[in-house]
Amino acid sequence: MGKPLREIKVHTTPLQSRLFPGLGLAFPGDIRVHYNKTYRPGQSYSVELRPDLVLETKDGLYIFDAKFKLDRFDENILGDNLGDQTYEGGI
Numbered sequence: 001m002g003k004p005l006r007e008i009k010v011h012t013t014p015l016q017s018r019l020f021p022g023l024g025l026a027f028p029g030d031i032r033v034h035y036n037k038t039y040r041p042g043q044s045y046s047v048e049l050r051p052d053l054v055l056e057t058k059d060g061l062y063i064f065d066a067k068f069k070l071d072r073f074d075e076n077i078l079g080d081n082l083g084d085q086t087y088e089g090g091i
Contacts, residue, residue, distance in 0.1 A: 002028050021050065032056040 004025040011018045021036035034054040041047060051065035 030058050 004027055006026070008023070008025065019035050022038065023035040024037065025033050027033070032055075034056065036050050036052065037054055039049045039051075051063045053064040055062040055064070
């Protein structure tokens with residue numbers, strides 16, 4: 001992704017770095033990364049959500065959050081990339 005288009009200051013101690021909810025960074029190529037951005041009903045499918053990280057590109061949103069999980073794995077998602085591998089169980 002390269003360097004962000006603007007630098008941010010982060011409060012850091014030897015044990016932690018503190019990021020503030022709603023923090024967003026823009027990168028070259030129309031890429032944005034959001035930390036704890038709030039999506040209210042109407043923006044989300046039902047309730048207010050604040051995912052850990054959101055990657056926003058021209059191709060769509062990619063949401064990374066520990067509370068979201070995949071209950072069922074659909075091999076059609078990956079097409080032929082699975083080869084002979086099988087998947088059993090939940091994530």
